[in-house]
Amino acid sequence: MAELKSLSGDTYLALSHGYTATGHAYTAVRGPETTRGFGASGPGGDLPAAPASRVPAATVESSGEQSGDEDDAFERRRRRRGPGVSVDSRRRPREQRSLRLSINARERRRMHDLNDALDGLRAVIPYAHSPSVRKLSKIATLLLAKNYILMQAQALEEMRRLVAYLNQGHGLAAPVAATPLTPFGQAAVYPFSAGAALGPCPDKCAAFSGSPSALCKHCGEKP
DNA sequence: TAGGCCATCTGGTCCT
DNA sequence: AGGACCAGATGGCCTA
Numbered sequence: 001m002a003e004l005k006s007l008s009g010d011t012y013l014a015l016s017h018g019y020t021a022t023g024h025a026y027t028a029v030r031g032p033e034t035t036r037g038f039g040a041s042g043p044g045g046d047l048p049a050a051p052a053s054r055v056p057a058a059t060v061e062s063s064g065e066q067s068g069d070e071d072d073a074f075e076r077r078r079r080r081r082g083p084g085v086s087v088d089s090r091r092r093p094r095e096q097r098s099l100r101l102s103i104n105a106r107e108r109r110r111m112h113d114l115n116d117a118l119d120g121l122r123a124v125i126p127y128a129h130s131p132s133v134r135k136l137s138k139i140a141t142l143l144l145a146k147n148y149i150l151m152q153a154q155a156l157e158e159m160r161r162l163v164a165y166l167n168q169g170h171g172l173a174a175p176v177a178a179t180p181l182t183p184f185g186q187a188a189v190y191p192f193s194a195g196a197a198l199g200p201c202p203d204k205c206a207a208f209s210g211s212p213s214a215l216c217k218h219c220g221e222k223p
Numbered sequence: 224t225a226g227g228c229c230a231t232c233t234g235g236t237c238c239t
Numbered sequence: 240a241g242g243a244c245c246a247g248a249t250g251g252c253c254t255a
Contacts, residue, residue: 100232100233103232103233103234103241103242104231104232104233106242106243107231107232107233107243107244108230108231108232110243110244111230111231112230115229115230137227137228137229138228138229139228224255225254225255226253226254226255227252227253227254227255228251228252228253228254229250229251229252229253230249230250230251230252231248231249231250231251232247232248232249233246233247233248233249234245234246234247235244235245235246235247236243236244236245237242237243237244237245238241238242238243238244239240239241239242239243
Protein backbone atom coordinates (compact mmCIF):
# COMPACT_ATOMS: atom_id res chain seq x y z
CA MET A 1 0.00 0.00 0.00
CA ALA A 2 2.83 2.32 0.80
CA GLU A 3 4.13 2.03 -2.70
CA LEU A 4 0.80 2.80 -4.15
CA LYS A 5 0.30 5.76 -1.91
CA SER A 6 3.51 7.24 -3.16
CA LEU A 7 2.04 7.36 -6.60
CA SER A 8 3.87 9.84 -8.72
CA GLY A 9 2.21 12.61 -10.61
CA ASP A 10 3.12 10.99 -13.90
CA THR A 11 1.42 7.78 -12.94
CA TYR A 12 -1.66 9.65 -12.01
CA LEU A 13 -1.38 11.43 -15.31
CA ALA A 14 -2.09 8.12 -16.95
CA LEU A 15 -5.56 8.18 -15.52
CA SER A 16 -6.57 11.38 -17.15
CA HIS A 17 -4.97 14.61 -18.01
CA GLY A 18 -8.00 16.39 -16.76
CA TYR A 19 -7.55 15.17 -13.22
CA THR A 20 -3.85 15.55 -12.77
CA ALA A 21 -2.15 16.65 -9.64
CA THR A 22 -0.85 20.08 -10.35
CA GLY A 23 1.21 20.62 -7.30
CA HIS A 24 -1.12 23.25 -5.98
CA ALA A 25 -2.47 23.02 -2.51
CA TYR A 26 -5.92 22.28 -3.70
CA THR A 27 -7.27 20.97 -0.46
CA ALA A 28 -5.95 23.90 1.41
CA VAL A 29 -7.83 26.24 -0.82
CA ARG A 30 -11.09 24.47 -1.47
CA GLY A 31 -10.97 21.23 0.41
CA PRO A 32 -13.75 19.96 2.63
CA GLU A 33 -12.81 22.32 5.39
CA THR A 34 -13.47 25.27 3.18
CA THR A 35 -16.24 24.03 1.00
CA ARG A 36 -18.22 22.37 3.70
CA GLY A 37 -19.14 24.05 6.88
CA PHE A 38 -22.69 22.90 6.46
CA GLY A 39 -22.29 20.07 8.88
CA ALA A 40 -23.98 22.11 11.51
CA SER A 41 -27.19 21.97 9.57
CA GLY A 42 -28.42 18.97 11.42
CA PRO A 43 -31.56 16.94 11.11
CA GLY A 44 -33.62 19.91 12.10
CA GLY A 45 -33.59 21.15 8.56
CA ASP A 46 -32.03 24.42 9.58
CA LEU A 47 -30.38 26.58 7.01
CA PRO A 48 -26.70 26.42 6.23
CA ALA A 49 -24.08 28.82 7.44
CA ALA A 50 -22.49 28.74 4.04
CA PRO A 51 -18.97 30.03 3.61
CA ALA A 52 -19.05 33.06 1.41
CA SER A 53 -16.14 31.93 -0.74
CA ARG A 54 -17.89 29.02 -2.44
CA VAL A 55 -21.54 29.87 -2.33
CA PRO A 56 -23.29 31.10 -5.43
CA ALA A 57 -25.10 34.34 -5.11
CA ALA A 58 -28.41 32.59 -5.51
CA THR A 59 -27.59 30.36 -2.58
CA VAL A 60 -26.91 33.21 -0.25
CA GLU A 61 -29.99 34.97 -1.37
CA SER A 62 -32.38 32.09 -1.15
CA SER A 63 -31.08 29.97 1.67
CA GLY A 64 -30.69 32.44 4.44
CA GLU A 65 -33.29 33.98 6.63
CA GLN A 66 -36.31 35.31 4.88
CA SER A 67 -35.49 38.81 3.82
CA GLY A 68 -36.43 41.27 1.18
CA ASP A 69 -33.40 40.43 -0.91
CA GLU A 70 -34.13 36.77 -0.61
CA ASP A 71 -37.69 37.21 -1.76
CA ASP A 72 -36.48 39.29 -4.68
CA ALA A 73 -34.09 36.58 -5.72
CA PHE A 74 -36.82 34.00 -5.38
CA GLU A 75 -39.12 36.07 -7.56
CA ARG A 76 -36.40 36.60 -10.17
CA ARG A 77 -35.87 32.87 -10.44
CA ARG A 78 -39.57 32.21 -10.55
CA ARG A 79 -40.01 34.66 -13.41
CA ARG A 80 -37.01 33.27 -15.22
CA ARG A 81 -38.30 29.74 -15.02
CA GLY A 82 -41.81 30.71 -15.80
CA PRO A 83 -44.97 29.59 -14.07
CA GLY A 84 -44.19 25.94 -13.87
CA VAL A 85 -46.97 23.59 -12.94
CA SER A 86 -45.94 21.71 -9.87
CA VAL A 87 -47.24 20.49 -6.59
CA ASP A 88 -45.74 23.57 -5.03
CA SER A 89 -47.80 25.84 -7.21
CA ARG A 90 -50.96 24.72 -5.53
CA ARG A 91 -49.77 25.98 -2.16
CA ARG A 92 -49.97 29.41 -0.65
CA PRO A 93 -46.79 31.37 -1.40
CA ARG A 94 -45.59 31.46 2.21
CA GLU A 95 -46.19 27.77 2.72
CA GLN A 96 -44.75 27.05 -0.67
CA ARG A 97 -41.62 29.01 0.09
CA SER A 98 -41.17 27.30 3.43
CA LEU A 99 -41.59 23.90 1.85
CA ARG A 100 -39.07 24.81 -0.85
CA LEU A 101 -36.49 25.83 1.72
CA SER A 102 -37.03 22.58 3.55
CA ILE A 103 -36.59 20.58 0.37
CA ASN A 104 -33.46 22.54 -0.48
CA ALA A 105 -31.98 21.85 2.95
CA ARG A 106 -32.73 18.16 2.60
CA GLU A 107 -31.14 18.02 -0.81
CA ARG A 108 -28.12 19.87 0.53
CA ARG A 109 -27.73 17.34 3.33
CA ARG A 110 -28.08 14.52 0.87
CA MET A 111 -25.32 15.91 -1.31
CA HIS A 112 -23.13 16.47 1.73
CA ASP A 113 -23.61 12.85 2.73
CA LEU A 114 -22.65 11.85 -0.78
CA ASN A 115 -19.53 13.99 -0.57
CA ASP A 116 -18.68 12.51 2.81
CA ALA A 117 -18.87 9.08 1.27
CA LEU A 118 -16.62 10.20 -1.54
CA ASP A 119 -14.15 11.58 0.99
CA GLY A 120 -14.20 8.21 2.72
CA LEU A 121 -13.48 6.56 -0.58
CA ARG A 122 -10.60 8.94 -1.26
CA ALA A 123 -9.18 8.09 2.14
CA VAL A 124 -8.81 4.41 1.27
CA ILE A 125 -7.77 4.77 -2.34
CA PRO A 126 -4.02 4.59 -2.75
CA TYR A 127 -2.95 7.84 -4.22
CA ALA A 128 -0.78 10.68 -3.07
CA HIS A 129 -2.59 12.30 -0.16
CA SER A 130 -0.02 14.99 0.46
CA PRO A 131 -1.26 18.55 0.89
CA SER A 132 0.69 19.58 -2.16
CA VAL A 133 -1.42 17.33 -4.36
CA ARG A 134 -4.78 18.32 -5.68
CA LYS A 135 -7.70 16.44 -4.24
CA LEU A 136 -9.14 13.81 -6.54
CA SER A 137 -12.18 14.93 -8.40
CA LYS A 138 -15.38 12.96 -7.98
CA ILE A 139 -15.12 11.22 -11.31
CA ALA A 140 -11.45 10.45 -10.79
CA THR A 141 -12.22 9.03 -7.37
CA LEU A 142 -14.81 6.68 -8.77
CA LEU A 143 -12.66 5.55 -11.69
CA LEU A 144 -9.65 5.03 -9.46
CA ALA A 145 -11.73 3.08 -6.95
CA LYS A 146 -13.07 0.82 -9.66
CA ASN A 147 -9.58 0.10 -10.98
CA TYR A 148 -8.28 -0.49 -7.49
CA ILE A 149 -11.00 -3.03 -6.78
CA LEU A 150 -10.21 -4.85 -10.00
CA MET A 151 -6.54 -4.81 -9.14
CA GLN A 152 -7.18 -6.27 -5.70
CA ALA A 153 -9.36 -8.98 -7.19
CA GLN A 154 -6.60 -9.97 -9.55
CA ALA A 155 -4.03 -9.95 -6.77
CA LEU A 156 -6.27 -12.20 -4.72
CA GLU A 157 -6.65 -14.58 -7.62
CA GLU A 158 -2.89 -14.74 -8.08
CA MET A 159 -2.44 -15.51 -4.42
CA ARG A 160 -4.98 -18.29 -4.63
CA ARG A 161 -3.17 -19.79 -7.56
CA LEU A 162 0.10 -19.60 -5.73
CA VAL A 163 -1.32 -21.25 -2.62
CA ALA A 164 -2.82 -24.03 -4.73
CA TYR A 165 0.49 -24.52 -6.44
CA LEU A 166 2.32 -24.77 -3.13
CA ASN A 167 -0.28 -27.16 -1.78
CA GLN A 168 0.57 -29.49 -4.63
CA GLY A 169 4.01 -29.88 -3.12
CA HIS A 170 5.92 -27.62 -5.40
CA GLY A 171 8.69 -25.48 -4.11
CA LEU A 172 8.50 -21.75 -3.98
CA ALA A 173 11.38 -21.00 -6.29
CA ALA A 174 10.01 -22.43 -9.49
CA PRO A 175 6.61 -20.76 -9.66
CA VAL A 176 7.90 -17.47 -8.52
CA ALA A 177 10.50 -17.55 -11.20
CA ALA A 178 7.95 -18.64 -13.76
CA THR A 179 5.29 -16.13 -12.85
CA PRO A 180 6.92 -13.43 -10.81
CA LEU A 181 4.59 -11.62 -8.53
CA THR A 182 4.91 -7.92 -8.41
CA PRO A 183 4.63 -6.39 -4.96
CA PHE A 184 0.86 -6.17 -5.35
CA GLY A 185 0.28 -8.83 -7.92
CA GLN A 186 -0.78 -6.23 -10.42
CA ALA A 187 1.20 -7.60 -13.31
CA ALA A 188 -1.65 -7.06 -15.70
CA VAL A 189 -3.90 -4.69 -13.83
CA TYR A 190 -2.70 -1.50 -12.33
CA PRO A 191 -5.20 0.91 -10.90
CA PHE A 192 -3.63 4.04 -12.20
CA SER A 193 -3.48 3.22 -15.86
CA ALA A 194 -7.16 2.83 -16.21
CA GLY A 195 -7.34 2.09 -19.88
CA ALA A 196 -4.31 -0.12 -20.17
CA ALA A 197 -5.70 -3.30 -18.72
CA LEU A 198 -9.35 -2.53 -18.27
CA GLY A 199 -10.40 -1.67 -21.74
CA PRO A 200 -11.91 1.57 -22.90
CA CYS A 201 -13.21 3.98 -20.34
CA PRO A 202 -16.83 2.91 -20.00
CA ASP A 203 -18.01 6.20 -18.64
CA LYS A 204 -16.69 8.61 -21.17
CA CYS A 205 -15.32 6.81 -24.19
CA ALA A 206 -18.79 5.72 -25.14
CA ALA A 207 -19.70 9.33 -25.58
CA PHE A 208 -16.39 10.34 -26.99
CA SER A 209 -16.74 12.35 -30.14
CA GLY A 210 -13.20 13.42 -30.83
CA SER A 211 -11.03 12.42 -33.74
CA PRO A 212 -9.97 8.78 -33.95
CA SER A 213 -6.43 9.68 -33.07
CA ALA A 214 -7.42 11.58 -29.99
CA LEU A 215 -7.31 10.09 -26.53
CA CYS A 216 -10.20 9.95 -24.16
CA LYS A 217 -9.51 12.62 -21.62
CA HIS A 218 -10.90 10.47 -18.83
CA CYS A 219 -9.01 7.26 -19.30
CA GLY A 220 -6.18 8.30 -21.56
CA GLU A 221 -7.00 5.65 -24.11
CA LYS A 222 -8.26 5.79 -27.62
CA PRO A 223 -11.98 5.27 -27.58
C1' DT B 224 -10.33 33.83 -21.07
C1' DA B 225 -11.95 29.08 -21.64
C1' DG B 226 -12.63 24.94 -19.53
C1' DG B 227 -12.99 21.98 -15.44
C1' DC B 228 -14.99 21.20 -11.16
C1' DC B 229 -18.09 22.12 -7.77
C1' DA B 230 -22.26 23.62 -4.72
C1' DT B 231 -26.74 24.80 -4.81
C1' DC B 232 -31.47 25.34 -6.40
C1' DT B 233 -35.23 23.40 -8.64
C1' DG B 234 -38.85 20.48 -10.64
C1' DG B 235 -40.00 15.86 -11.76
C1' DT B 236 -40.51 11.02 -10.57
C1' DC B 237 -40.72 7.11 -7.67
C1' DC B 238 -41.22 4.91 -3.27
C1' DT B 239 -42.93 4.27 1.50
C1' DA C 240 -48.04 13.46 1.94
C1' DG C 241 -43.40 13.44 2.57
C1' DG C 242 -38.85 11.89 1.59
C1' DA C 243 -35.23 10.10 -1.57
C1' DC C 244 -33.27 10.30 -5.85
C1' DC C 245 -32.18 12.33 -10.18
C1' DA C 246 -30.95 15.54 -13.84
C1' DG C 247 -30.81 20.23 -15.68
C1' DA C 248 -29.63 24.99 -14.87
C1' DT C 249 -26.90 28.46 -12.84
C1' DG C 250 -23.05 30.75 -11.12
C1' DG C 251 -18.53 30.86 -8.48
C1' DC C 252 -13.67 29.54 -8.05
C1' DC C 253 -9.44 27.89 -9.93
C1' DT C 254 -5.99 26.62 -13.35
C1' DA C 255 -3.74 26.49 -17.82
